[in-house]
Amino acid sequence: MLAETICSAVSAAGLGIAAVSAYRKRFLTAARIAAYSLVPIGLVLTGVVDWLAGIAFKPSVWIGFGLLAVAWLLFITTRAIERRGVGTRKERKAAARAARGEAIAPAASAPSLGTGLPATRTQTNPNPKQQPASSGEDFSDIEAILKKHGI
Structure with a gap:
């Protein structure tokens, strides 16, 4: 009962505001306000408000x-x-x-779509100015840093 009263009051106030807007020659705004103000009373008359009130308090x-x-x-x-x-x-x-160290069955280790390129393909260097690092580089400075941190 309270919800219906509130919805009716909101609709009446909205229609009053729409009338004032229409008096000021703002007909498009008045029509839009009137449309919005008719929604609450329409919800009351269709029974939606009773249904929502019944749900809200259970x-x-x-x-x-x-x-x-x-x-x-x-x-x-x-x-x-x-x-x-x-x-x-x-x-x-x-x-x-x-x-556990068990042998993996071939079906379980089958390649997926994201395995990459086959191992037989060699990589070419697109930039000839950059030479690949030689395999005999001295990594003593890196080893010293790792030993310092206990790795």
């Missing part, structure tokens, strides 16, 4: 909304964990076998 409805929110959070969390790269069940089993 604890069982709010418990249902809470359970739906928990389910949604679980779905989102599991999707995020799955996308972080945890891997599929086959990949996890293959990793567990490799950690």
Whole structure:
């Protein structure tokens, strides 16, 4: 009953503002305000306000909304964990076998789409001015830094 009264008052106030706007020769604005002000009374007359008021004050409805929110959070969390790269069940089993030292079956180690180029292809240097690093470089300074940090 209170909701219907409030909606009726809002509609009446909106229609009053629309009338003032029309008096000031702002007909487009007046029509838009009148359209907005007719929505609350339309909702009252169709019964939507009673339905919403019935839902808003039932604890069982709010418990249902809470359970739906928990389910949604679980779905989102599991999707995020799955996308972080945890891997599929086959990949996890293959990793567990490799950690135990068991032989990996050929089907489990089949190449995927992202394996890259075959090993037989050689890389060419597009910039001839840059020479590749020789294999006999001295890494003593890097080793000293690593030893300093205990690595």
